[in-house]
Amino acid sequence: MTTTEMTSVAGYEDLDRLLALMTGDEKHGPAATSTLDALWVLYDRVLRVSPGTVDAPGRDRFLLSKGHGPMAYYAVLAAKGFLAEETLPGFGSYDSPLGHHPDRTLIPGVEIGSGSLGHGLPLAVGSVLGLRAQGLTDPRVWVLIGDAELDEGSNHEALAYAGPAGLDQLHTLVIDNASATYGWPGGIASRFEAAGWSAETVDGRDHEALYAAFTAPHAGRPRAVVARVEPKS
Amino acid sequence: MDTMRDRFISTTSQLLDDDPRLAVVLAEISRDGFDAAERRHPDRVINVGIREQLLVGVGGGLALTGLRPIVHTFASFLVERPFEQVKLDFGHQGVGGVLVSAGASYDWPAGGFTHMAPGDVALMDTLDGWAVHVPGHPDEAEALLRRAAAGDGRDYVRLSMQSNERARPVTGAGFSTVREGRAGVVVAVGPMLDNVLAATEGLDTTVLYATTVRPFDGAALRRAVAGGGTADVVLVEPYLAGTSTAAANDALAETPHRVLGLGVARRELRRYGQLEEHLAGQGLDARSLRERISGFLTRT
Numbered sequence: 001m002t003t004t005e006m007t008s009v010a011g012y013e014d015l016d017r018l019l020a021l022m023t024g025d026e027k028h029g030p031a032a033t034s035t036l037d038a039l040w041v042l043y044d045r046v047l048r049v050s051p052g053t054v055d056a057p058g059r060d061r062f063l064l065s066k067g068h069g070p071m072a073y074y075a076v077l078a079a080k081g082f083l084a085e086e087t088l089p090g091f092g093s094y095d096s097p098l099g100h101h102p103d104r105t106l107i108p109g110v111e112i113g114s115g116s117l118g119h120g121l122p123l124a125v126g127s128v129l130g131l132r133a134q135g136l137t138d139p140r141v142w143v144l145i146g147d148a149e150l151d152e153g154s155n156h157e158a159l160a161y162a163g164p165a166g167l168d169q170l171h172t173l174v175i176d177n178a179s180a181t182y183g184w185p186g187g188i189a190s191r192f193e194a195a196g197w198s199a200e201t202v203d204g205r206d207h208e209a210l211y212a213a214f215t216a217p218h219a220g221r222p223r224a225v226v227a228r229v230e231p232k233s
Numbered sequence: 234m235d236t237m238r239d240r241f242i243s244t245t246s247q248l249l250d251d252d253p254r255l256a257v258v259l260a261e262i263s264r265d266g267f268d269a270a271e272r273r274h275p276d277r278v279i280n281v282g283i284r285e286q287l288l289v290g291v292g293g294g295l296a297l298t299g300l301r302p303i304v305h306t307f308a309s310f311l312v313e314r315p316f317e318q319v320k321l322d323f324g325h326q327g328v329g330g331v332l333v334s335a336g337a338s339y340d341w342p343a344g345g346f347t348h349m350a351p352g353d354v355a356l357m358d359t360l361d362g363w364a365v366h367v368p369g370h371p372d373e374a375e376a377l378l379r380r381a382a383a384g385d386g387r388d389y390v391r392l393s394m395q396s397n398e399r400a401r402p403v404t405g406a407g408f409s410t411v412r413e414g415r416a417g418v419v420v421a422v423g424p425m426l427d428n429v430l431a432a433t434e435g436l437d438t439t440v441l442y443a444t445t446v447r448p449f450d451g452a453a454l455r456r457a458v459a460g461g462g463t464a465d466v467v468l469v470e471p472y473l474a475g476t477s478t479a480a481a482n483d484a485l486a487e488t489p490h491r492v493l494g495l496g497v498a499r500r501e502l503r504r505y506g507q508l509e510e511h512l513a514g515q516g517l518d519a520r521s522l523r524e525r526i527s528g529f530l531t532r533t
Contacts, residue, residue: 057299105327111297113325116317122287123322126258126294126302133256133276133300154318157284 010079012040018075021088022098033072034177034204035144038227041210042142042173043076051081054109060139061127063112065120066146066175067101074098082109118152120145121172125158128169140169147176147188147226156191162222163196170222171214172197175204178231192224204229237392238335240371241378242266245303245333248382249274254301255382260288262306262335289315293322296330303382308334308350308391316356323387324360330388331381337393338472338497339511342504351497353391355476358447363387364406365447367423367471372400373444395424395471395508403444408453412440417465417530418457420481422446425469425517432522438530446470449477451484464490467526469517473497493529495522 010018015036042062049059064073071091077083083098090096097106101115112123124143131139145155162170174188184191189199198218202209204227213225235243242263249255249270256277257267264271264280271278277300281287285306292302304311311334312319323330338351357363364386368374374392380403381388401409408420411430414437421429422443433440439457443450458464464485468477474496481492495517502514512518516525 061297103325113321113327116321118286119290119318119321122290122318123294123297123326125287126291127297128294129276129279129291130256130295130298130300133295134253134298136298154286154290157281157287158290161281161284161287 009081012044014079015040015072015075018078018085018088019071021085022071022074022091033069034146034175034229034232035066035069036072036075037205037207037229038144038173038175038210039072039076041207041214043080045211046214047142048139049109051109054082057134058136058139061111061124061141063114063120063124063127063141063143064102064110065112065114065124065143066117066149067114068146070098070100070102073102077107077109083107117146117149118154121155121158124170124172125162125167128162128167131169137169140171142171142173144173144175147174147178147184148180150174150184150188150191151180151182159192159197160195163192166220167222168218168220172222172224174224174226176226176228188226189224197222197224199224199226201226201228203227234396235371236394237368237371237374237396238263239266240375241305241333241335241390241392244375244378245382246270248379249277252301252382253277254299256295256300256302258288258292258295258302258304260285260306260310262310285310285315286318289318290322292330292332293318293326293328296323296328297326301382301385302330303333304330305333305335307336307348308353309336309348312353312356312389313350319357320360324362329384329386331378331390332388333378333390333392335392337391337395339508339515340394342506342508342511345505346501346503351473354446354470354472357389358476363389363447364445366390366445368392368403368444369397369423369426369442370400371396373403373423376403377444391423391472393424393471395512397424397427401426401442401444406445406448407450408441408443410439410453410457411442412438413460414438415462417463417467418454418461419467419469419526420454420477422468422470422477425471428512428517428519428522429469431519432526436527436530438526446477449480449484451480454481454484455488458485458488458490463530464488465530466490467493467495467529469522470494470496471517473499491529493525495525
């Protein structure tokens with residue numbers, strides 16, 4: 001399997017309604033979730049995975065490392081048919097598979113259980129190494145982290161290794177809503193660039209800019225896309 | 234005689250040739266030993282540098298793609314330092330792997346407490362689904378490693394410089410009976426066996442030998458207790474004293490019994506020196522063990 005056509009069950013315009021099924025808040029807008037646009041562009045146009053290929057060895061992997069606030073993730077998964085819409089209202093309840101942090105063993109298509117920060121990027125590095133060792137050089141691995149999550153030292157272990165190791169199947173999406181208390185003087189992208197990554201910073205609400213950044217070539221190097229959104233209030 | 238760590242390297246290098254599902258992850262420790270294997274299998278011998286959170290995370294990631302990772306460094310840096318990675322990147326993700334530690338509780342006393350991990354098995358015991366193997370001889374280490382590598386579960390293999398004079402057959406996962414007696418049961422774990430046998434020489438005690446301590450073979454302990462005159466049990470473990478006391482108590486829940494848990498004390502010795510000196514310092518040499526075991530078993 002190299003590419004998979006996905007049948008969109010719902011569109012971007014449905015995400016607000018899907019989010020409202022979890023929050024019960026009708027006035028909720030897409031802008032209220034920092035990850036929504038980047039997730040949508042990934043699942044709509046970039047990731048080669050569908051509900052029918054969640055176990056296929058050659059699928060692209062998306063790892064939500066920043067497990068906090070996964071409603072946008074669940075909404076996109078529902079829109080793309082990975083999740084039944086009817087499961088959304090149970091969000092966070094005892095009998096629901098949808099927790100405030102996702103559990104991969106409860107939801108098909110969710111690649112990792114997350115919530116504790118700083119686990120996704122090392123797991124993504126291992127996933128790329130595992131694919132490579134099996135001759136699977138086509139699948140891409142994406143991991144989403146937050147700018148404050150980047151505080152965790154485990155990320156720096158991973159990014160300092162992945163650059164020199166030349167893991168070009170690895171992609172990190174950093175959602176930057178300026179929530180890191182001490183910020184990143186010199187910019188987040190510079191951390192990745194210094195470690196040998198290809199990196200770009202774009203407007204995290206601009207779908208065309210995100211798509212272009214997600215699909216830019218980066219031969220021999222891992223890729224980081226920093227998606228800047230409105231600062232967390 | 235090679236050490237358990239030497240045997241780990243030679244065995245694992247050979248297993249890499251035979252089983253394309255296996256991959257080794259290192260954080261500099263033992264990397265020289267894997268040089269030849271790395272040349273043969275550059276994609277399956279992975280050294281991440283001195284980065285132990287990444288070491289364990291990479292192991293979990295490899296497992297997510299269907300490989301069987303063998304993750305190795307000193308016990309302090311494999312279990313203690315990245316403990317949350319062990320908990321989440323394997324157990325919570327629902328994947329398996331083999332963790333292989335060196336250094337144990339007192340393998341390098343001159344290195345001091347930073348390189349001692351007497352609490353590793355107790356920590357692993359807080360997690361679900363980990364088998365814990367404590368070989369007492371390089372041959373046993375090889376057998377346990379081969380079995381763990383061929384499996385699918387979560388295995389922790391604890392290697393040590395301390396070794397018994399001769400290897401015992403590692404046939405099943407359960408405890409084996411080395412000696413039978415009527416006045417108490419002593420469970421010797423891995424490299425403690427020789428000292429336990431010397432300490433109980435001439436005593437009327439049963440000696441059980443354990444190389445796989447988790448799952449704890451409660452049935453073997455119940456059988457040994459039932460075959461003797463008393464339900465007095467002494468556990469001799471080469472890591473934190475009392476690590477298996479609760480497991481022994483659970484196994485004997487239906488029987489009035491007494492349990493003494495011997496092992497490494499919590500308090501830091503703050504001594505350097507040699508392994509034998511630390512065994513004596515911990516009261517785990519044959520003479521100290523004899524005093525402690527017979528003292529406990531003769532109390533009624």
